[in-house]
Amino acid sequence: SYELTQPVSVSVALGQTARITCGGDNIGGRNVHWYQQMPGQAPVLVMYRDKIRPSGIPERFSGSNSGNTATLTISRAQAGDEADYYCQVWDSSAAVFGGGTKLTVL
Amino acid sequence: EVQLVESGGGLVQPGGSLRLSCETSGFTFSDHYFDWVRQAPGKGLEWVGRARNKAHSYTTEYAASMKGRFTISRDDSKNSLYLQMNSLKTEDTAVYYCARVGEAGTCDFWGQGTLVTVSS
Numbered sequence: 001s002y003e004l005t006q007p008v009s010v011s012v013a014l015g016q017t018a019r020i021t022c023g024g025d026n027i028g029g030r031n032v033h034w035y036q037q038m039p040g041q042a043p044v045l046v047m048y049r050d051k052i053r054p055s056g057i058p059e060r061f062s063g064s065n066s067g068n069t070a071t072l073t074i075s076r077a078q079a080g081d082e083a084d085y086y087c088q089v090w091d092s093s094a095a096v097f098g099g100g101t102k103l104t105v106l
Numbered sequence: 107e108v109q110l111v112e113s114g115g116g117l118v119q120p121g122g123s124l125r126l127s128c129e130t131s132g133f134t135f136s137d138h139y140f141d142w143v144r145q146a147p148g149k150g151l152e153w154v155g156r157a158r159n160k161a162h163s164y165t166t167e168y169a170a171s172m173k174g175r176f177t178i179s180r181d182d183s184k185n186s187l188y189l190q191m192n193s194l195k196t197e198d199t200a201v202y203y204c205a206r207v208g209e210a211g212t213c214d215f216w217g218q219g220t221l222v223t224v225s226s
């Protein structure tokens with residue numbers, strides 16, 4: 001089965017750029033989606049098809065996907081961006097989530 | 107406003123059964139696929155399965171670990187999605203979310219989740 005690998009945690013200074021990676025075999029050939037989950041809340045879609053922002057998601061959020069790594073980039077990080085982030089792809093008629101990355105804004 | 111509201115969670119003994127419901131509003135239910143996704147306490151997201159719409163013959167897909175024990179169904183007349191869970195195990199303890207499937211197969215709207223606890 002297909003596996004997605006994310007770092008357990010990423011830290012970023014307030015106002016700086018955070019990059020959260022999602023690794024998978026030739027993931028560049030797949031559509032990658034990203035979800036943000038605040039503590040105690042349901043996930044929210046923040047990026048789909050690698051780099052498309054849903055309505056209401058700030059332009060500070062961007063995405064890329066190439067080779068074996070997809071990346072969610074958060075520019076000018078804010079305290080309100082602290083959350084868990086999950087990447088997701090579809091593989092063989094099943095959705096696969098990465099293990100999640102906890103973003104801490106220092 | 108798009109809304110999805112899960113219900114039916116609770117405490118169940120190992121080997122027992124439970125049926126979760128997801129009532130929706132604010133959009134045309136019959137047009138969409140739906141997913142169930144679960145999250146064990148302190149853990150990440152785990153996809154449970156998908157229900158397609160009438161145009162795709164109401165077919166379903168399941169995660170390998172849940173196939174045969176879990177069944178997803180829908181009632182378009184009630185704008186509702188269901189998850190029947192049988193032969194429950196302690197490791198099925200989780201918050202269960204229903205989600206609408208949108209663009210590119212993403213889960214574009216989620217319910218607030220319902221907690222299922224499997225314990226003796």
